[in-house]
Amino acid sequence: MLKVTDLSVNYGGIAAVKGLSLEVSPGEIVALVGANGAGKSSTLAAIGGVVTPSSGSVEWEGQPIQGRPPEWIARNGIAIVPEGRDIFATLTVRENLLVGATARKDRSTAAAATERVFERFPVLKRYAKSPAGKLSGGEQQQLAIARALLSEPRILLLDEPSLGLAPKMVDLVFEVVRELRQEGVGVLLVEQNALRAVATADRAYVLRRGELVHSGSHDELMAEGRLNDLYLS
Ligand SMILES: Nc1ncnc2c1ncn2[C@@H]1O[C@H](COP(=O)(O)OP(=O)(O)OP(=O)(O)O)[C@@H](O)[C@H]1O
Ligand SMILES: [Mg+2]
Numbered sequence: 215m216l217k218v219t220d221l222s223v224n225y226g227g228i229a230a231v232k233g234l235s236l237e238v239s240p241g242e243i244v245a246l247v248g249a250n251g252a253g254k255s256s257t258l259a260a261i262g263g264v265v266t267p268s269s270g271s272v273e274w275e276g277q278p279i280q281g282r283p284p285e286w287i288a289r290n291g292i293a294i295v296p297e298g299r300d301i302f303a304t305l306t307v308r309e310n311l312l313v314g315a316t317a318r319k320d321r322s323t324a325a326a327a328t329e330r331v332f333e334r335f336p337v338l339k340r341y342a343k344s345p346a347g348k349l350s351g352g353e354q355q356q357l358a359i360a361r362a363l364l365s366e367p368r369i370l371l372l373d374e375p376s377l378g379l380a381p382k383m384v385d386l387v388f389e390v391v392r393e394l395r396q397e398g399v400g401v402l403l404v405e406q407n408a409l410r411a412v413a414t415a416d417r418a419y420v421l422r423r424g425e426l427v428h429s430g431s432h433d434e435l436m437a438e439g440r441l442n443d444l445y446l447s
Contacts, residue, residue, distance in 0.1 A: 215240050215400055216261070216292070216369055221270035223256045223424075230256040232424040233270070238369060241398040243391060245411035248421035249445065254404040255297055257421075258371045261402075262294045263287045288317040293367035297374050297404075299358040303347030307338050310346050310357055314364035324364070331360045334390065352383030359390060369400040376407050388414050408441055420444045 216238040223231040231253040238244045246254050259265040261272055263284040272280045279287060288294075302310050311331065315324040332339035335356045341349060346357055355375060362370055372391070376384040384407075391401050391414060405411035412418045412435045420428040420441075428444050435441055 215275060216402070217271075217273040218257070218261065219271045219273070221257065221260055221272065222268045223253070223260050223265055224268045225256075230424055231260065231267075231421075234419075234421070234424075234426050236402075236419050236426075236429070238400045238402050240368065240400050241395050242417070243395050243401045243403060243415045245403045245405060245408070245415035245418035246421065247405055247408035247411055247418060247441075250406070251423070252421040253424040254421060255373055256424075258294055258296075258373055258402070258404060261287075261371060262292065264294075285317070288365055289319065291366070291368035292371065293317075293362035293365045293369070294371040295358045295362045295373060295375060297377070299354050301346045301354050301357050301361070304345055306343050307346050307349070307357055308342040310361055311338070311364055314361035317365035319366065327364055327366065331363055334363075334393075335360050352379045352386075355379060355383065355387065359387070367399060369402065370394060371402045371404070373404045374406060375403070376405065376410065384410070408445070412436060412441060 218234060218236045221231055221234045234257060246257065248254055256265065260267045263282050267280055271278055274292060302313065311328055318324055337353050338357055338360055346354065349357060359375065375387045391403060394401055403411050403415060412432065415432055417431055418435050419426055
């Protein structure tokens with residue numbers, strides 16, 4: 215479904231991603247893990263059309279999409295929840311959700327989809343009329359994910375969704391990720407909390423300084439000490 219081949223991203227003279235290849239299938243949770251500066255966010259930015267890769271290809275459902283603008287990518291089934299959430303603080307919660315709904319192919323079902331999102335994240339219903347900037351960090355993260363879901367993605371790219379959240383909120387985020395898998399939505403999960411991400415994922419890729427150092431199944435990577443070895447070696 216999503217196929218990244220030999221992707222490189224440079225910022226001026228800095229090589230942030232070096233020849234990365236990865237795939238995500240429908241209903242599959244794939245973790246992309248690695249230390250600070252490993253190139254995780256740059257990879258998502260390249261998939262989402264926010265940065266232009268210096269080489270390599272991004273294919274989505276069999277079509278090359280590199281060079282497409284972010285709006286096109288969002289409208290065609292790829293949703294990104296960026297690091298730092300990027301919600302509109304002065305707009306209400308409901309208005310933020312409406313922004314997500316503008317990326318839907320079928321706008322007529324937006325109201326029903328909003329109701330489904332409210333069922334999944336009751337706190338958003340409660341604060342629907344409040345400015346999003348007043349929400350707690352965990353609530354803003356729920357809003358960012360909810361907004362992405364309103365575009366009706368077939369794949370969701372999450373950049374450090376658990377960062378700075380209370381344990382209960384982290385549990386909720388991972389629960390939503392597992393629910394998406396059941397609905398056949400693919401998830402590419404970027405996390406510094408590698409153990410938690412790998413524990414939830416079907417497969418994982420480990421990046422180090424822009425390079426893929428390992429890819430493996432959930433079972434292989436959950437083996438005692440395996441992730442530690444990959445991080446430290
Ligand atoms: N806009 C930019 N301009 C210049 N360099 C950048 C830019 N964005 C990222 N970099 C550099 O590219 C490299 C990869 O950064 P990236 O943000 O992709 O890593 P990351 O794995 O997401 O890290 P973190 O875990 O800290 O979020 C780093 O060396 C970073 O300093
Ligand atoms: Mg990052």
